[in-house]
Amino acid sequence: MEVLDASRWQFAVTTVYHFLFVPLTIGLSFLVAGFQTAWVRTGNEKWLKLTKFYGKLFLINFAMGVVTGIVQEFQFGMNWSAYSRYVGDIFGAPLAIEGLLAFFLESTFLGLWIFGWDKLSKRIHLACIWIAAAGTALSAYFILAANSFMQWPVGYRVNATTGRAELTDFWATMTNKVALITFPHTLFGCFLTAGALVMAVALWHLYRSKTPKEDRAAFRSAVKMGAITTLIAMAGMFVSGDIQGKIMTETQPMKMAAAEALYETEQPAAFSLFTIGTLDGTEEVYALKVPNLLSFLATGTLDGEVLGINDVQAQYEELYGPGDYRPNIPLAYWSFRGMIGFGALAALIALWALWSIRKGREPTSRLLKFAVPFVPLFPLVGNSLGWIFTETGRQPWIVFSLLKTADGVSPSVSITEVLLSFAAFTILYSILAVVEVGLLLKYARAGLPDLPPADTDSDSDADGEKPLAFAY
Amino acid sequence: MELVNVWFILIAILWTGYFILEGFDFGVGVLLPVLGRDDTRRRVLINTIGPVWDGNEVWVIVAGGATFAAFPEWYATLFSGFYIPLLLILIALIIRGVAFEYRGKRPEASWKRRWDACIIAGSLVPAFLWGVAFANITKGVPIDAAGEYVGGLWNLLNPYALLGGLTTLALFTLHGAVFIGLKTAGDVRADARKFALRFGLVATVLAAAFLVWTGLLHKSGPSIAISIVAALALIGGLLATKVGRDGWAFAGTAAAIGLAVIALFVALFPDVMPSSLDPAYSLNVDNASSTPYTLKIMTIVAAVFTPLVLLYQGWTYWVFRKRISTASIPKG
Numbered sequence: 001m002e003v004l005d006a007s008r009w010q011f012a013v014t015t016v017y018h019f020l021f022v023p024l025t026i027g028l029s030f031l032v033a034g035f036q037t038a039w040v041r042t043g044n045e046k047w048l049k050l051t052k053f054y055g056k057l058f059l060i061n062f063a064m065g066v067v068t069g070i071v072q073e074f075q076f077g078m079n080w081s082a083y084s085r086y087v088g089d090i091f092g093a094p095l096a097i098e099g100l101l102a103f104f105l106e107s108t109f110l111g112l113w114i115f116g117w118d119k120l121s122k123r124i125h126l127a128c129i130w131i132a133a134a135g136t137a138l139s140a141y142f143i144l145a146a147n148s149f150m151q152w153p154v155g156y157r158v159n160a161t162t163g164r165a166e167l168t169d170f171w172a173t174m175t176n177k178v179a180l181i182t183f184p185h186t187l188f189g190c191f192l193t194a195g196a197l198v199m200a201v202a203l204w205h206l207y208r209s210k211t212p213k214e215d216r217a218a219f220r221s222a223v224k225m226g227a228i229t230t231l232i233a234m235a236g237m238f239v240s241g242d243i244q245g246k247i248m249t250e251t252q253p254m255k256m257a258a259a260e261a262l263y264e265t266e267q268p269a270a271f272s273l274f275t276i277g278t279l280d281g282t283e284e285v286y287a288l289k290v291p292n293l294l295s296f297l298a299t300g301t302l303d304g305e306v307l308g309i310n311d312v313q314a315q316y317e318e319l320y321g322p323g324d325y326r327p328n329i330p331l332a333y334w335s336f337r338g339m340i341g342f343g344a345l346a347a348l349i350a351l352w353a354l355w356s357i358r359k360g361r362e363p364t365s366r367l368l369k370f371a372v373p374f375v376p377l378f379p380l381v382g383n384s385l386g387w388i389f390t391e392t393g394r395q396p397w398i399v400f401s402l403l404k405t406a407d408g409v410s411p412s413v414s415i416t417e418v419l420l421s422f423a424a425f426t427i428l429y430s431i432l433a434v435v436e437v438g439l440l441l442k443y444a445r446a447g448l449p450d451l452p453p454a455d456t457d458s459d460s461d462a463d464g465e466k467p468l469a470f471a472y
Numbered sequence: 473m474e475l476v477n478v479w480f481i482l483i484a485i486l487w488t489g490y491f492i493l494e495g496f497d498f499g500v501g502v503l504l505p506v507l508g509r510d511d512t513r514r515r516v517l518i519n520t521i522g523p524v525w526d527g528n529e530v531w532v533i534v535a536g537g538a539t540f541a542a543f544p545e546w547y548a549t550l551f552s553g554f555y556i557p558l559l560l561i562l563i564a565l566i567i568r569g570v571a572f573e574y575r576g577k578r579p580e581a582s583w584k585r586r587w588d589a590c591i592i593a594g595s596l597v598p599a600f601l602w603g604v605a606f607a608n609i610t611k612g613v614p615i616d617a618a619g620e621y622v623g624g625l626w627n628l629l630n631p632y633a634l635l636g637g638l639t640t641l642a643l644f645t646l647h648g649a650v651f652i653g654l655k656t657a658g659d660v661r662a663d664a665r666k667f668a669l670r671f672g673l674v675a676t677v678l679a680a681a682f683l684v685w686t687g688l689l690h691k692s693g694p695s696i697a698i699s700i701v702a703a704l705a706l707i708g709g710l711l712a713t714k715v716g717r718d719g720w721a722f723a724g725t726a727a728a729i730g731l732a733v734i735a736l737f738v739a740l741f742p743d744v745m746p747s748s749l750d751p752a753y754s755l756n757v758d759n760a761s762s763t764p765y766t767l768k769i770m771t772i773v774a775a776v777f778t779p780l781v782l783l784y785q786g787w788t789y790w791v792f793r794k795r796i797s798t799a800s801i802p803k804g
Contacts, residue, residue: 063569063572064570066569067565067566067570070529070532073536077547077550081552081620084551085544085548087544088545088547088762089766091540092541092544093769093770095541096538096542096773097537099530099533100537100778100781103533104527107527107529108527108530108785109784110526114522115792411620412552412622417555417559424559428563428567439577439578466800467801467802468802469802
């Protein structure tokens, strides 16, 4: 294995892994903040119980997101130093700003939230989780703006003497049209993920006969909140994804063509729900097609022309010189469909869950009960496939049209070093995954916590002997 | 002042802040087996940093990001060159961070023991390796004409760098003990102060040796002057510990660490990563920096948001200012 391949695999594994935790962190922080707001507003203890219950799951997940995130920032320099030199003038700024504006906010106010139950007033404590949630969303914007430069570089020029990209318009990079649409799409994905988790865990408790009667009301509310969040998020994903598809057709036609495995230009173009092709993916054997749909997805009109892979390849050879500009087509084709399919599946189950508890009913369907444990996984798989599509669909470029992935890798790092780090991360991440899932299941099964008796003895605070409301 | 110099100073400040803040976090972790006889005492130790460790760690993320943004060449050479030490630091930070959150999530003693081991190793390794890394940066490493590090792993493990590693490890451990003295009450506080006084001599000797060596390497007057003040601050911190003034003691060790880091950066300037092969290959504030436009944008962002961050991080320390003891630890 070459340094390039090993570095790519490591980046793929560590990034996909990191992004299992990120959407839950972003989505759950807002949902937990919502539960806590409902408690502060209504005083109904069921909301406080839900805040604490889902808050625990949120924190178990958050820890993993934080620690795997540091790897991401270091990895650009460690494994992609040539890339870092090339785009540092542009790419470093959003990363630094993300840390300064978002990570400080997130970590500091989350610390206050976790440990501050008895130290802050109700309202300030509530504000802490909202500020932390805003921090998570803010961080998403900056990192997506950085990524969008790799998809569609704007606001730059290439310095002829150094051969490096330089920033000419910061505002343009921050309002890159790819970033503006990827941000809502990603955020809706986060809410889909968190909504599905909240719904599935609560539904599981409703199915269990052991769940105490007084907790059922709380779990019913959680199923509703989770399912409605999932449905709104899915609607948002469709709308934002649709716009994204049209922007992608414009900015990266090769990626759109790869998503459909469309070799020859078509007008109008059909969208295939699935295709059985030859093993190398170059010829189709059977395909189930919806006429005109691809034209609509790509151009917004039913009979728009969609460029095929071969034509784009010819075009790029003219523009960028000889070379193979095709990404991995079967991967693009299937990850694109998987992304949509898994997301839609979560939304369908959300609809079913809402139906199953309508007008005070208890859920009875055995099939739904069987599906419940898998529901939280669907959006996670969908998110991962979406990013795998976005990133592999850009290949062979690391920065579209400017720098090839092969030219971005660190020249001074040896294959031994990369294989060592790749193995270390893979093993460590596997162990941590088992531990994390074990803890999530334990705390998800445990059900709603008992609330501590209300504090009536206000003098006990003064002598310093009162136990902390929360401690590690 | 030229913006490249402003950013050299800002990056020095970020690392200084990181080492002062996460320095005591690392120290607390290293001292877990020394001062944490039983589970309750270990929980007292961990909870002194519980609400703040994550915020402290963001300093390194911002330092890394700022280096990337302001000096891409420095970031690229440093991170790809110091590959294995940084990998070890990453692994350490991962297991340590997860350990804080997960340690209390199951009741079994074996579960807690394992996470304790992660906290200890996860604190000790970076406390040592950051010293090795910074000693190597100031000393100079083999960098070729293309700006690539060509020294391999063993080149980083030279006597000066190893002494640097031992120095940061000792300073952070002492700083952690003093911090525990400041943040706890009862037996834990008494033991922490006792440890700090005994260990203070080791830390002082190591730090003095390292700073003298640094002075001999660079012969930079201002750097030597700052080193001397750092040493005085360290001794002052120990004297304050002796008379039971925990706040002053903490200020002393914090100042000692901060000034020692500043002394290294002053010795380094205007280079950011000197080459030991040929001074012409050295990376400096001019040839490693971003364009003036990028630096201008970053300066505006930093000027607006850094005070805000300092304000709310400071507020966190105020909210959690109360000392904790074994009586403060809830059951479970």
